[in-house]
Amino acid sequence: MEKQEVQQQENTQNQTPQEQAPDDFKTMVAFMLSTGLFVGKIPIAPGTIGTLVGIFPILIYWTRGGEYQLWNQIFITLAVFLIGIWASTVVVETFKDKDPEYVVIDEIAGYMVSMIGFYPSWQHLLIAFILFRIFDILKPPPIKMFEKLPSGLGVMADDIIAGIYTWIIMFILVKFFGI
Template identity: 40%
Template sequence: MGQRCLCDFIAGTRCRRSNPRQQPRRSGSRIVKPAPEATTQPDRSAGASPAVAGVPRPRPPLWATLVATFFGAGRLKPGPGTWGSVAAVILWALVSWHIPPANRTWATIAVATVVTLIGIPAATRVSRTSGLKDPQFVVIDEVAGQLVALIAVPLGWKTFLAGLILFRVFDILKPPPVRQLEPLPEGFGIVVDDLAAGLYALAIMHLLLHFRLLIG
């Protein structure tokens, strides 16, 4: 007949049967308790991204955002890189008229150096927080490269326009070693390749001026 509970023989009495899986098992002289059921919890310590873990990405400092986007020029569409170069040319054209001609070359070098030194850490901070290797809205690299392309260039709309076009061409085509500089880490890779493109544009610009193919 099998095992029956005593309460089965008492009318109106309901027997409470225990779950055999929850009963401790005897092993020899010891009582072995059942292991607690494992609960499935997401592992958030295994390198999960903030988006997966439900934690928003931290924002970069305001100064880094302003510098990296060149005060919002990088947010313009289409072609944020071109907008960054245009903004650099316009701003430098307005400033350079107030610099004595004898000091313009060194002033351009100094400004390009300062922009580079500030732009690299700013681009690094923004790149880290955005999770992108080279965000399109970061245009401080175009500003630095564009200034390099205008070193020792006579003032005039023709030279400014030629410098803008030449720099954008080399920045897009990226002849060696420009493209090879892109894999450099973080802000260095973002900015240094544009400096190399600016040197290409500067060399062609001075060749055009030397052979009088371009008159400022």
């Protein structure tokens, strides 16, 4: 039995992440969550498309909760962040890829951060989307250094910081320019 496991492990290490298939339930769930229900496997602009997936939880949860609406937004975003750390860690350690582009739960969580406290109008969603993608792609300091954190935390942290940068700009635009 051990020899078969060693052989399977050697075969997995020689494959690219795209060729590898999750072989246990935990890995399959982590892969499904980390790829945004497999949206990250779309070969063109997975990060951008993954960010678009973030619109759905925002549209579903952002106006719920009455007087606890802001807390609702914070806790939903925190849940996605924590699930993202777990799922990303499983995927990174299983497929031996430090920050795979098909993992998009980090973009979903970062975009959600950028919208905390803002009404999900099409203008706010669009402005936050554009700003978030700019910060996520360019990674101005200190965003880049957060990628160096270990495993799933490193995958998630840089996008959370990009979301915070976006949130700051959104706050200025909404508070001072009435957008």
